[in-house]
Amino acid sequence: MSEAQQPPDTPPTPPQGSDAGPRIGSDEWVARREDRVARSHGLTGQVERLVARVPQWALFIVFVVVVALIPVMTSDQYVLRVATDTMLWILLATGLNVAVGWAGLLDLGYIAFYGFAAYLFAELSSPHYGIHWPTWASVPTVIGATIILGFLLALPTRRLSGDYLAIVTLFFGQMFVTFTTQGRNWNWLGFGSSHDITGGPNGLTSVDPFRIFGHQLTQVQDYLWVALGGFVIVALVLTFANHSRTGRAWRSLRDDTLAAEVMSMPVNRLMLLAVAVGAGVAGLAGAINGAYYQGVFPTSFGFQTLITVYAMVILGGAGSLPGVVAGAVLINVLLEVLRSPDHSRWVFYFVLISFLVAKVRPWRALAAVVAGVAAFGLVVHAIVGAVWPRGTEGAISSGVFGFTTHGWLAVILRHWLVLPRNTYDVANYTIGNYALVTLIALVLALTVAQGVRRYVLLVPTIWLAAFVWETRLIEESSTTRPLLLGVILIVLMAVRPQGLFGTPRVEVV
Amino acid sequence: MADPILELRGVGKSFGGLRVIDQLDLDVLPHEIVSVIGPNGAGKTTLFNLISGLYGPDTGTIRFEQESIVGLAPHQITNRGIARTFQTLRLFLNMSVKENVIAATYGHTKATILESMLRLPRSRREERESAQFAEERLAFFGQRLMGYRWNQPAYSLSYANRRRLEIARATATRPKLLMLDEPAAGMNPVETHEITELIGQLRDEGGYTILVIEHDMHVVEGISDRVVALDHGVKVAEGTFEAVATDPRVVEAYLGTGTAERK
Numbered sequence: 001m002s003e004a005q006q007p008p009d010t011p012p013t014p015p016q017g018s019d020a021g022p023r024i025g026s027d028e029w030v031a032r033r034e035d036r037v038a039r040s041h042g043l044t045g046q047v048e049r050l051v052a053r054v055p056q057w058a059l060f061i062v063f064v065v066v067v068a069l070i071p072v073m074t075s076d077q078y079v080l081r082v083a084t085d086t087m088l089w090i091l092l093a094t095g096l097n098v099a100v101g102w103a104g105l106l107d108l109g110y111i112a113f114y115g116f117a118a119y120l121f122a123e124l125s126s127p128h129y130g131i132h133w134p135t136w137a138s139v140p141t142v143i144g145a146t147i148i149l150g151f152l153l154a155l156p157t158r159r160l161s162g163d164y165l166a167i168v169t170l171f172f173g174q175m176f177v178t179f180t181t182q183g184r185n186w187n188w189l190g191f192g193s194s195h196d197i198t199g200g201p202n203g204l205t206s207v208d209p210f211r212i213f214g215h216q217l218t219q220v221q222d223y224l225w226v227a228l229g230g231f232v233i234v235a236l237v238l239t240f241a242n243h244s245r246t247g248r249a250w251r252s253l254r255d256d257t258l259a260a261e262v263m264s265m266p267v268n269r270l271m272l273l274a275v276a277v278g279a280g281v282a283g284l285a286g287a288i289n290g291a292y293y294q295g296v297f298p299t300s301f302g303f304q305t306l307i308t309v310y311a312m313v314i315l316g317g318a319g320s321l322p323g324v325v326a327g328a329v330l331i332n333v334l335l336e337v338l339r340s341p342d343h344s345r346w347v348f349y350f351v352l353i354s355f356l357v358a359k360v361r362p363w364r365a366l367a368a369v370v371a372g373v374a375a376f377g378l379v380v381h382a383i384v385g386a387v388w389p390r391g392t393e394g395a396i397s398s399g400v401f402g403f404t405t406h407g408w409l410a411v412i413l414r415h416w417l418v419l420p421r422n423t424y425d426v427a428n429y430t431i432g433n434y435a436l437v438t439l440i441a442l443v444l445a446l447t448v449a450q451g452v453r454r455y456v457l458l459v460p461t462i463w464l465a466a467f468v469w470e471t472r473l474i475e476e477s478s479t480t481r482p483l484l485l486g487v488i489l490i491v492l493m494a495v496r497p498q499g500l501f502g503t504p505r506v507e508v509v
Numbered sequence: 510m511a512d513p514i515l516e517l518r519g520v521g522k523s524f525g526g527l528r529v530i531d532q533l534d535l536d537v538l539p540h541e542i543v544s545v546i547g548p549n550g551a552g553k554t555t556l557f558n559l560i561s562g563l564y565g566p567d568t569g570t571i572r573f574e575q576e577s578i579v580g581l582a583p584h585q586i587t588n589r590g591i592a593r594t595f596q597t598l599r600l601f602l603n604m605s606v607k608e609n610v611i612a613a614t615y616g617h618t619k620a621t622i623l624e625s626m627l628r629l630p631r632s633r634r635e636e637r638e639s640a641q642f643a644e645e646r647l648a649f650f651g652q653r654l655m656g657y658r659w660n661q662p663a664y665s666l667s668y669a670n671r672r673r674l675e676i677a678r679a680t681a682t683r684p685k686l687l688m689l690d691e692p693a694a695g696m697n698p699v700e701t702h703e704i705t706e707l708i709g710q711l712r713d714e715g716g717y718t719i720l721v722i723e724h725d726m727h728v729v730e731g732i733s734d735r736v737v738a739l740d741h742g743v744k745v746a747e748g749t750f751e752a753v754a755t756d757p758r759v760v761e762a763y764l765g766t767g768t769a770e771r772k
Contacts, residue, residue, distance in 0.1 A: 237626040244625030244632060245639070248612045252601045259599035262561055264587040264616025264682045273622060505603045506664040 059322060060235065067228050071221035080220040082336050084292065087227035088285055090328040093312040094234055094321065095281025100310075101319035102242060103274035104254030106162065108306065109153060109169035112176035113279040115301030117146045117286025119180065119198060122296045125208040128199065135210045135291075143283040150279025154272045161257065173306060180298040203297035210291045223292040230284050235321060241277070250274055251319075308335075315489060317502020326500050334488065338481040341474045345396075345409070348469055351488060352462065358495065365455055372459040377416035380463070384418045394419030396470055417467055424475055432472030439464045512575065514539045514718050515560070515591075515686055520569035522552075522559060522742075529555045530742040533569070537686065542712055542719045544729045546753070547739035548763055553722045554596055556739070557688050560720075561593050562586040573686070588616040592684035594675040596691045596722070602664040606654060606674060609663050610643035613681035646677045649715070650707075669700045676707075680715065687717040693725045705731040726754070738762065 070083050092114060099107040124131055124138045133141070157168050183198030198204070210217040210226060217223065241247050249270050252260040261267045290296050308331065316327025338344040360366040385392045396410050396419065413419075420428050442461045449457050473480045498504045513536035522530040529552045537543050545553050558564045560571060562583035571579050578586050592613075601609050618639060620632035647654045650673045658666070666674060672692060679687060692708065693701045705728050711717050723729050729736060729750060736753040738746040740762035746753045753759055 240628050241622055241626045244622070244636065245612075245615050245618050245620060246622045246625055248604070248608060249615050251604055251608075252612045255601040255603050256599045258563070259595070259601065260612075261583045262563070262587060262593060263613040263678060264584050265612070266582070266584050277622070503603075506662075507602075 056322060063325065064228065064232055068225065071224060077220060080224060082333065084220055084224040084227060086329055086332040087224055087231065088289060088292070089309065089312060089332050090325050091227055091231050091234065091285040091288070092282060093309050093316070093324045093328045094231065094238065095278045095285065096309055096313050097318065097321070097324045098238065098250075098278040098281065099274045100313055101324070102247065102254065103250040103271060105271060105274060106166040107169050107275060107278070108166050109172035109176075110278065110282060111301050111306040111309070112153075112173045113146050113150060113282035114286045114289070114305070115176050115180065115296075115298075116149055117142050117283040118290040118296045118301070119204070119286075120145055121287040121290035122204040122207045125291075126204050127206055128196075128204050132208055135212060139210075139284070139287045142287045143280055146283030146286065147276050147280045150276035151272055154275035158268045158271050173303075177298055177302050180301070198298070201298060203295055205295040207290050207294045207296065209294060210288075217291070223288065227285075227288055227292075230288065234281050234284065238277075238281075239321065246270070246273065311485075311489060315492060315499055317499025320499070320501040320503070323499055323501030330500075331485070334485060335481060338484055339477060341477065344477065344480060344484065345469075345474065347484060347488075348474075349409075349466075351484070351491065352465065355491060356462070358491075360455070360458070369455055369458055369462075372455075373462050374416070376459050377463050377466075381415060381418060390421045391418055393421040394423035396423070413466075413470060417463075417470055419471065423471055428471065432468060435464060435468045436472060439468050511539055513537055514574055515720070516570075516572040516575075517560075518570050518572075520559060520566045520571060522555060522564060522567050528742055530559065530566075533739075533742070533744055535737060535744070537718060537720055539685075539718055540712060540716070541734045542708065542721065542732050544733040544736045544750075545720065545722045545739060546724070546726075546729060546736060546759075547745075550741075551739040551762070552742040553739055554690060555742075557593055557690055557720075557722065560586075560688065561591060584616065587682050587684070590683070590685035591688065592679035592682045592686070593688035594672075594679050594690055594692065596694065598671050598675055600663045600671055600675060600678070603662055605660050606663055606666065607640070607643055607647065607659040609674060609678050610646050610681045611639045613678045614639040614642060616682055643681060646681050649680070649710075650677060669696055672696070672704070673707075676711075680711075680717070685718060687711065687719050689719065689721040689723075691722050691724060693723060693728050701725060701728060704728070708732045730754075 067083065067087065071080060074080070095113075096107075096110050099105045099110065121138060121142045123129060124133045124141065125135075126132075153169070153172055157165055160168060180198040180203075181201050184196050184200030185194040186197045187194040210222075217226065242250075249260065249265045252263065252265060253267050253270055257267055260270075289300075293300075309328075312327040312331050313324055314327070315331060316325065317323030334347070337347060356366060356369065360369055381392060394414075396413050396417075420431065422428065439461070442457065442464060446454060446457055446461055473483070492500070496502075515535070515537040517533055517535040520530055520533045520535075521528065533556070535556075545556065547553055555564065559566050560578075562578065562581055562585070566579060570577055573586075573589055573591060576589075578589060578591075581589070601612060604612065618635045620629070620635050623629075624632040644659075647659070653670060653673055654677060658670075663671065663674060672695075676687075676689065676692065679689075689708070693704050696704060708719060708721065708728075709732060712719055719732075721732070733750050735748065736746075736750050737744060738753050738756070738759045740758070745758040745762055746756040748756075
């Protein structure tokens with residue numbers, strides 16, 4: 001074979017160490033060509049290519065226009081509230097993405113910046129101190145102060161990385177919650193009388209709304225537009241920063257801190273900068289938060305908020321702005337949808353069915369499992385109906401306020417599942433509890449079963465999952481919301497570890 | 510004789526009780542290629558880490574262009590004009606080939622983050638210049654790192670190309686002194702031959718002074734103006750390749766005590 005026929009740099013013989021995987025010694029992009037061709041034929045491949053063909057700025061414009069028109073399309077206060085909340089989450093997640101996604105710093109104190117900004121805005125514009133700064137002065141002050149706080153908090157942590165950074169920043173976050181909860185009786189190291197700074201557990205209320213050009217912003221949609229405007233500015237500015245020397249340096253130090261330092265980048269200063277820029281975005285979000293809810297409370301800035309915003313960034317794909325937006329929308333809308341049993345039921349069966357479609361292959365096996373599940377349910381229903389008539393007289397839940405037997409899904413479920421009379425009586429909880437324990441045992445058994453046994457075991461597992469869901473879990477929306485969200489996250493992460501819009505990353509080769 | 514560009518006097522470094530570098534003197538003249546050889550654990554990479562500022566020396570002085578660089582942060586030393594590659598490749602794996610090189614221009618670009626956020630003229634101009642400069646650096650390697658490879662992530666490159674990319678990235682910091690840590694490690698004979706020629710080109714066309722650690726004696730023979738042999742942190746020999754390679758202390762360092770007498 002002549003030299004010319006070979007790809008330009010495939011080495012004639014693999015160098016030493018080639019047992020470490022296909023990545024050493026061969027040009028991976030060339031080696032994986034087959035993979036890529038195969039993938040681009042599938043449905044997901046087509047969708048991916050379609051999305052890739054639309055330029056990002058076009059997606060951005062479409063998103064902005066659609067959000068801006070929501071108040072025109074509907075006057076439903078509930079929808080507007082959810083939209084505005086989501087927009088605030090997007091803003092918050094965008095800021096977190098700077099430190100976490102771009103610079104790769106696991107900053108768990110981020111939520112303290114958000115809380116600090118909201119509280120500072122409330123102090124500057126509420127009857128608590130009787131200060132009422134105009135919006136044009138208070139918002140920039142809040143953002144500036146939050147950036148400075150970001151610098152100050154990052155200073156002692158700038159030499160830490162990874163787990164250590166996470167622990168220390170988590171401590172800062174917890175310190176903020178403690179401070180705001182206890183801040184009602186503050187006294188300066190014993191000097192002077194005690195002083196109410198934060199309003200304690202009750203927070204600060206009667207915070208002024210924004211006033212722009214003499215208009216009081218009191219409507220929900222006003223804040224949707226304010227948050228959207230803030231997001232547009234933040235997204236543009238951050239995108240420019242990301243495509244500059246600073247953004248490249250952030251990505252460099254995320255990949256290899258030591259190499260970045262040796263390649264002329266002042267790593268410590270860049271870390272401070274990443275935390276401070278993120279804090280600035282949190283500052284803007286916090287100020288909007290204070291004015292929008294017209295009050296600030298310690299519980300809004302706790303651990304749960306932190307976990308939610310992290311989930312958004314990770315689900316969307318850390319490091320990708322469209323990903324962060326998608327993650328925030330998906331999670332916040334899902335959390336809302338899961339509030340009502342009627343909605344969460346659809347989500348539950350959707351997840352169940354997509355799990356089946358994704359995991360059971362080929363389609364013959366899938367058909368067999370589905371038929372098996374249907375038959376299994378009908379048989380159990382018939383047996384229980386004959387032995388214990390009361391056991392099949394129940395109805396499915398449509399929420400705490402009323403039971404219903406309407407709808408085709410409800411009819412199917414009634415004849416397929418076993419729903420005891422007065423399904424949601426405390427007396428029947430025991431059945432559901434036992435069933436839940438059995439279900440967990442079955443799922444564990446599934447993970448070790450192989451081959452045909454796995455499919456056979458899948459049939460009762462699915463039926464039991466539906467049974468537990470309908471008789472027990474659906475009534476406990478405070479438990480099922482995080483539970484179902486967790487399941488969705490796990491499923492999505494299994495399918496796409498890099499997040500919805502993220503690019504797969506290599507850590508060490 | 511011209512003034513040395515790099516000058517080490519009495520440099521020492523210990524880790525705990527272990528003396529890794531002991532009373533080391535070393536001069537590197539402008540436009541010279543100096544090879545550092547020695548058995549494993551002789552302190553070669555520690556020497557590089559001391560010069561590039563990753564470690565501070567316990568004793569002695571390190572002067573670059575007649576100015577002390579002891580106590581400077583690694584990025585400041587790089588900005589003075591010393592760049593290096595790593596024995597275990599340390600590329601920014603998830604960034605594209607071109608971005609890897611552009612990233613290393615950080616030290617000689619000036620736009621602040623505010624200028625970048627607002628796309629002010631200086632930021633835009635520097636971006637253009639950096640991209641063009643990076644393309645020139647990559648073009649130095651012929652067709653190896655050109656074309657479609659620019660936009661590929663660095664992790665997709667072959668081993669030899671990663672070594673080339675690391676050298677390209679190091680040169681993008683606009684160094685005067687280039688330190689290469691085992692540039693031919695893990696390469697096959699063809700690639701090793703290429704890298705030997707490349708190091709010569711870097712000096713002749715690029716104008717760099719080069720300090721190189723290498724185990725492959727054919728490479729060392731092919732490129733070196735001068736060879737320095739280390740053993741247990743002590744300089745045991747210095748001079749031309751022929752002189753060092755036949756020096757009894759060097760042979761002893763590689764093969765053990767008594768070998769030289771028996772020969």
